[in-house]
Amino acid sequence: MEVLELARWQFGITTVYHFLMVPLTIGLSLLVAGMQTAWVRTGNERYYKMTKFWGKLLLINFAMGVVTGIVQEFQFGMAWSAYSRFVGDVFGAPLAMEGIVAFFVESTFLGLWIFGWDKLPKKVHLACAWAFSLATMASAYFILAANSWMQHPVGIEMHEGRPRLTSIWAVLTNNTTLAAFPHTIAGAFAVSAAFLVGIAAWHLHRKSEEERVWRSSLKLGTWVGVVAFSALAISGDLQGKLMFEQQPMKMAAAEALCHTEQPASFSIFAIGDVTRPDCENVKSITVPALLSFLAHNDFTSEVKGIQDLVPMYQEKYGEFYPVDERLGELSGQPIDYVPALPVTYWGFRLMIGFGGISAGLGVLMLWLTRKNRTPTGWWFPALGLAGIATPFLANSAGWIFTEMGRQPFVVVPNPTGIDGVWMFTAQAVSNSTPGEILTSLIALTTVYSVLAVVEIYLIRKYVRGGIPGVLPQKTDDGALAFAY
């Protein structure tokens, strides 16, 4: 394999993996801060126990999020140095801001929160939880601003062949960011909600100690889930409309829409080979005119298909890669503007599908447990626990769709922005040897696999341990309330 493919696999694997921990941390940290607030305000021990239990799981998960996040920051320079040189003037700023404004707060106040139970006044300790939680969200904002700039570059001018920042405000208020942020945060709460519901359902079913703790957790989870999924649908619709405007090829690829249609129908399911942009042999179950509505809020509007978009892209951004030895076998070759259709088509469907299943499960759980009922069948905890996986899958599918859907670009041209600011993924990689990237790819994947087993084992252990497993033991005077 060439450097380009290896570097892409590495970025894909490490990022998808990192983003398993991220949403759970973002959502759970705010919920735990809320639980602790309830305890501090009411003095009710139930909320204290909730804080302790869910806080413990949060910490196990956060440790993995931190260490896998460091890899991301290094990776741009290590494997994508041409990209880093090209966009550094713009892209580095939000990353540096994330570090200074958000990540310092996160790490420092989390340390205070973990070890500060007996050392800080109650309210100061609570403030640490909030500082941590809000900083994780600020982190997400800066990172999404950086990512959205790659999807839709704004706030720049061209200077000596590179984009140069002219307005940080434009980058931070990019409409792509403003739509991606609520969608991502809602996704994070969906993950955390399912986590609460699944584990609480299991404990209710087992009739574990502290029934009221699990009842409250379940209730909290179901309601957060219902709100999160509504927010996901609304923000997702908003993102869809922006995507039609900003990245028409990505949207066409999401639908594997070959020919321009007016009105355009939305494909629910396809049988046959969606990989071929000629649309032969594909039978698709469709909802008439729905795609037109998703794109433009209008059931009769036109949506451009791949076959019409390709010539437009060729005209605007060129038919061939430049002749450059650094492009390897792509040098001077025709540019393929069509993203990998099976990935985008099925990625989009899996995102919506798993999201929908997850939302349905949430509503079902809410109904099953109405008026403090607990269904007695084994299927009740099974449903809850299986439900934990679905929003994770939806999140991953969504990211894979959106990142694969912008290929062959790493920085997608902005159709209404200034000319010349785009970059092909093939031009972005470092001048490394394949051996280097292969080594890190194998090493990181191995370490990540081992850690996945360890994390799941620990989460399982603490879930099973329930409330007694997380409460501090009575100790002699002078001992710390918590120690590693």
Add this chain to the structure above:
Amino acid sequence: METLWFVLIAVLWLGYLFLEGFDFGVGMLLPVLGRDNAERRVMINTIGPVWDGNEVWLIVAIGATFAAFPGWYAALLSAVYLPLTLFLIALIGRGVAFDYRGKVDNPRWRKAWDFTIVAGSWIATLCVGLLISTTVLGLPIDANGDRVGSPFAAIRLDTIVGAFAFAGYALVHGAVFTALKTEGEIRERARRVAITLAPVALLPLIALLAIVAGLWAGVVALILAAAMWRLLANRDGQSFALMGLAIAASVAILFGSLYPNVLPSTLNDAWTLTIANTASSPYTLQVITWVAGFGTPAVLVYQGWTYWVFRKRIGVKHIPAAH
């Protein structure tokens, strides 16, 4: 403006080497100073609340380099690819190890994580030393800023001295820190180990400074000697402060001699990366200056407060049952 950011990045590295320096050292010395599980837990808990905050200095040093000098960031990180891979894996391992070690009450489990902490701390500090000495001493890079030659081009005799310079410093610094933060037998042991190791462990740092700046190395040697003298006099705090001063002087000497270059090309002086040919635009620098201007003092205040909250010495009797 470029000069300001060059200085700021040096300060971020200083913060990182000073702060994570001691938590690396604690990790490296875990089995030496901590004879049994309780003692090891004392050591881990001296850094427990703060190590993650310490590590952010690295994240910000690298992020600031990306934002302020993209050409430097891109050239250095891609050139030192394999050592950095090792570095990241070491950081991953020791990062989760602190948190996970006490979560299962099983000697084999603990042993595995102890090994991860020790190996991770050694490897990480060696790699940091390699990275910093590489950027100061230079690399074979071409006009485009790309490394010419093998993936191991950064591993030479002088950069290996640099790797051990920071590992050796972290070792002694960690022992001084342990002496400062613990009580009882473990504190005595830490003082003994610091003083015994110092003459050998600190030698590579002096050697690196001598390679880079000749006689200036003597200044640091004097400060380090003073640090050990205060430790002998039972003044842990003063010794620790002097260790800080020593790393500050070392960073000043290293980055001062590098300025205005950021990564010299060993092939052709014209290809050397400098603050001028790698810097971001004045506007970008201005933006991040505002952020750093407000953000960094705040960081110093709340991290300082954290150290104050956890200022008490701890000993074996303070360690509760694991959970």
